[in-house]
């Protein structure tokens with residue numbers, strides 16, 4: 001297909017009938033994944049720290065707090081995520097964000113809903129996406145976290161606070177930095193609107209958690225503005241490399 005037409009069709013989600021991951025033709029046009037790809041997107045439920053999602057144990061192990069979170073608990077109450085930032089899930093997110101695969105929108109929102117619904121969850125008063133700076137928004141054309149948050153807000157039937165948080169600095173992408181630099185890069189980069197968040201229990205949504213610097217900064221900003229409590233949800237949790245870039 002002529003490339004601009006193909007891209008438009010993708011953006012409009014008009015490639016129904018094919019698996020969103022491998023493009024195999026689906027016998028059942030209502031699904032978005034073939035059986036094999038659906039199997040490669042399992043929900044991670046064990047062998048992890050429930051506070052930060054660090055996956056240090058075997059999957060069969062019950063969740064248990066990691067030493068870091070015991071010593072310095074994160075500024076949120078609950079963390080929900082679908083799976084490790086690797087393999088098919090990582091490919092889905094990267095294609096969505098950087099390779100014009102906007103039609104994955106609904107599938108990624110569905111994975112977020114599955115992560116939220118997998119265990120007894122407290123319904124938030126409202127849902128808040130991690131914002132992009134206006135310049136980054138123009139560059140990408142959409143905010144991936146807002147699109148994921150939109151599906152969640154619909155699922156929990158609560159307001160979506162698109163402007164609950166704003167990004168006040170156009171920070172360079174976190175992917176360029178290691179742990180310490182990520183914390184410095186994102187510090188003071190957000191503002192919260194007290195008129196929207198004060199007194200409310202919020203579900204804060206992002207696509208990927210690597211060091212947690214972005215979510216920590218956002219959660220603290222929301223709490224300083226009077227939020228009653230913050231839970232966080234990400235699609236994927238990256239594992240830290242023992243050495244090398246994060």
Ligand SMILES: O=P(O)(O)OC[C@H]1O[C@H](OP(=O)(O)OP(=O)(O)O)[C@H](O)[C@@H]1O
Nearest residue numbers: 173174175182208209210211212213214
């Ligand atoms: O847990 P952290 O170490 O803070 O990293 C996670 C953040 O990094 C990515 O954003 P990035 O700033 O790279 O820009 P992007 O949204 O354009 O991907 C991602 O979308 C998260 O917001």
